[in-house]
Amino acid sequence: MIKEFKEFLMRGNVLDLAVAVVIGAAFGKIVDSLVANIIMPSIALIFGDTDFASNWAYKGITYGVFIQSIIDFVIIGFAVFMFVKIVNKVSRGAFVEEEEEEIDEALDTLKEIRDQLKLQNNREI
Incomplete structure (x- = not known):
């Protein structure tokens, strides 16, 4: 069972998915910061409140x-x-x-x- 689990984890698509989740979480933080700190304040300059x-x-x-x-x-x-x-x-x-x-x-x-x-x-x- 351990051998099968190891083989499952080492398959390419599982590793790709793990990398995608980690990169996605990091990218999500960047986008959240972009929205909260750059885009929304820029909109506030136009509309007054965001x-x-x-x-x-x-x-x-x-x-x-x-x-x-x-x-x-x-x-x-x-x-x-x-x-x-x-x-x-x-x-x-x-x-x-x-x-x-x-x-x-x-x-x-x-x-x-x-x-x-x-x-x-x-x-x-």
Whole structure:
């Protein structure tokens, strides 16, 4: 059972998931700080107040909390989108380089095969 558990933990997708959770938590803190310390104060300069959660309520219905959650979601979603876009661009560049190398190697191999076939055909004549 311990051996199976060790194999389970060492599989690539489990390790990738663990890394993603840790990175996601750290990235979440960065985004939270960005929202709380940069974006919301900037919005406060425009609108005068950004504390929707406690200031926007009607007879105990705190619709400001909901509005704040929507604003946070949009900002966090955009930040994650930009992060994924950057990662994809960087990883795509590495993938394209590897793909080009594979194509060059395959082309060289095909040229060698062609040359060998030409030699064989010339000998038979």
